[in-house]
Amino acid sequence: VHPKPACPRVEGQLMLHLVSGGRVARPLTQALAQALKGPPSAAAQAANRAATGGMGRGAQAAPYAVPASEADINQSVVAAQYAVRGEVVTKAAELEKKLKGGESLPFDKVVLCNIGNPQALGQKPITFFRQVLSICDYPELLQNEHVSKIYPPDVIKRASDILSNIRGGTGAYSESKGALFLRQGVARSIEKRDGYPCDPDNIFLTDGASAAVHYMTRILLRNKDDAILTPIPQYPLYSAAITLYGGTLTPYYLDESKGWGLNVDHLRDVVAGARKEGKCVRALVVINPGNPTGQCLDEENQKEIVKFCKEEGLVLLADEVYQENIYAAGKKFTSFKKCVRSLGSEYDNFPVVSMQSISKGFYGECGRRGGYMEVCGIAPGIVDQIYKLASVALCSNLNGQICMSLVAEPPVEGEPSYELFMKEKADILASLKRRSTKLVAALNALDGVTCNEAEGAMYAFPCVTLPPKALEMAKSKGVKGDNMYAMRLLEATGIVVVPGSGFGQAEGTFHFRTTFLPSEGDIDSVIERMTKFHQAFMAEFA
Numbered sequence: 218v219h220p221k222p223a224c225p226r227v228e229g230q231l232m233l234h235l236v237s238g239g240r241v242a243r244p245l246t247q248a249l250a251q252a253l254k255g256p257p258s259a260a261a262q263a264a265n266r267a268a269t270g271g272m273g274r275g276a277q278a279a280p281y282a283v284p285a286s287e288a289d290i291n292q293s294v295v296a297a298q299y300a301v302r303g304e305v306v307t308k309a310a311e312l313e314k315k316l317k318g319g320e321s322l323p324f325d326k327v328v329l330c331n332i333g334n335p336q337a338l339g340q341k342p343i344t345f346f347r348q349v350l351s352i353c354d355y356p357e358l359l360q361n362e363h364v365s366k367i368y369p370p371d372v373i374k375r376a377s378d379i380l381s382n383i384r385g386g387t388g389a390y391s392e393s394k395g396a397l398f399l400r401q402g403v404a405r406s407i408e409k410r411d412g413y414p415c416d417p418d419n420i421f422l423t424d425g426a427s428a429a430v431h432y433m434t435r436i437l438l439r440n441k442d443d444a445i446l447t448p449i450p451q452y453p454l455y456s457a458a459i460t461l462y463g464g465t466l467t468p469y470y471l472d473e474s475k476g477w478g479l480n481v482d483h484l485r486d487v488v489a490g491a492r493k494e495g496k497c498v499r500a501l502v503v504i505n506p507g508n509p510t511g512q513c514l515d516e517e518n519q520k521e522i523v524k525f526c527k528e529e530g531l532v533l534l535a536d537e538v539y540q541e542n543i544y545a546a547g548k549k550f551t552s553f554k555k556c557v558r559s560l561g562s563e564y565d566n567f568p569v570v571s572m573q574s575i576s577k578g579f580y581g582e583c584g585r586r587g588g589y590m591e592v593c594g595i596a597p598g599i600v601d602q603i604y605k606l607a608s609v610a611l612c613s614n615l616n617g618q619i620c621m622s623l624v625a626e627p628p629v630e631g632e633p634s635y636e637l638f639m640k641e642k643a644d645i646l647a648s649l650k651r652r653s654t655k656l657v658a659a660l661n662a663l664d665g666v667t668c669n670e671a672e673g674a675m676y677a678f679p680c681v682t683l684p685p686k687a688l689e690m691a692k693s694k695g696v697k698g699d700n701m702y703a704m705r706l707l708e709a710t711g712i713v714v715v716p717g718s719g720f721g722q723a724e725g726t727f728h729f730r731t732t733f734l735p736s737e738g739d740i741d742s743v744i745e746r747m748t749k750f751h752q753a754f755m756a757e758f759a
Contacts, residue, residue, distance in 0.1 A: 386615075552571060
């Protein structure tokens with residue numbers, strides 16, 4: 218039942234139901250039965266309007282408010298867009314259904330390069346993680362006489378430690394922030410990574426980093442005059458969340474000509490312009506390594522960004538979910554928290570929220586929905602409100618929490634699982650680097666296409682110079698040029714990419730985002746099909 222039913226009678230009886238230990242009172246049963254019959258007839262609605270003086274929907278006396286169209290629902294939901302699963306992906310699902318039904322198409326399978334979903338494209342899960350999770354989900358395995366023949370001793374110990382510290386196992390609720398034992402493990406890993414203390418009470422285990430983004434945008438945005446500085450191109454979760462919670466996205470542009478660099482002077486200009494327009498700029502989002510752009514910020518640039526946020530009074534939202542995905546020579550990941558702490562005691566209370574996920578890296582456990590955010594320098598009363606939001610959801614899922622703790626604290630040297638773990642990790646990351654290098658080189662060989670090196674993350678974001686005739690056709694169809702290009706690519710090859718307009722791009726430029734996640738056995742075929750399509754497209758509109 219909706220927490221705020223349209224019918225006052227239902228609301229009153231719902232309260233009675235809740236305070237009576239779960240026994241459903243007859244009036245509530247009757248009200249629910251009436252509600253389930255659906256809206257009244259047109260004649261009944263007319264009679265109702267007459268009875269309420271024409272007030273109609275929304276009047277206290279009218280029990281029905283069933284939405285008839287999208288115009289009748291929250292318009293923030295209607296306005297929100299999420300291109301990663303937009304119309305190109307919807308079309309891909311239709312084509313996949315046709316293939317399964319035996320229909321002949323120009324390709325034999327749909328290749329989902331639209332989203333960072335590694336295991337859907339054949340990446341194998343990490344053995345240690347899956348072994349521990351299997352015992353946590355079925356603890357009776359520990360009583361099996363053959364358990365020591367099936368699992369290495371460090372797997373058995375880790376699973377046993379987790380189970381003994383989580384009341385009720387994976388099928389029970391945990392604390393709303395996440396199980397303390399698991400948060401302690403995450404805190405230890407952050408201390409080891411950064412060299413600075415981490416308080417487990419500052420850790421929220423979440424259903425992926427996406428939940429953390431929703432928490433923070435919901436907390437920070439009071440109305441449309443509140444703004445969050447967001448990179449362009451950006452991951453469309455941010456634009457969607459800002460729209461959902463009624464705020465304003467204030468864009469700052471990454472410099473494509475400088476490897477998608479972030480210029481602090483540009484940030485200052487953007488903030489000044491937003492404030493002139495009456496906006497209260499509350500936070501800065503930085504995605505490092507970048508999505509969809511793949512750049513890795515250097516430490517000095519990060520410190521400049523921190524200083525800028527302090528000068529301007531902004532919360533720093535650090536999206537660091539690709540911290541394990543670094544491929545470029547000479548590049549390394551440095552967390553924003555480490556940068557903050559390295560600047561000295563003056564920055565002890567600097568507000569930075571760092572986010573991590575089990576969906577990316579070399580693990581790719583997207584479907585388990587695990588992640589965390591570390592909340593530093595935020596006033597205790599506000600942290601209490603974030604905790605309230607987490608409490609409304611009761612807790613994040615336990616399998617995701619456990620997997621996050623395993624990502625944070627994998628096997629160490631000397632443990633039986635260490636050697637296999639390190640081999641699997643190295644093999645996956647080396648393969649990703651080979652595939653990224655191969656794909657970017659192929660894109661740069663295409664006429665009218667330029668693509669920066671993918672220094673990190675899982676994507677290439679090439680710029681495509683579309684011929685004027687192609688742009689004219691797109692305009693005549695009422696679509697954007699990159700949208701038409703991506704749709705035509707799908708229909709000709711089965712390759713699913715995301716139009717750059719879904720991420721934001723400089724005016725007059727056109728891009729698309731593609732992952733380099735297809736397996737090494739498939740990547741050559743993807744490149745070949747993409748190349749043939751592009752050549753034919755350019756020839757058609759020459």
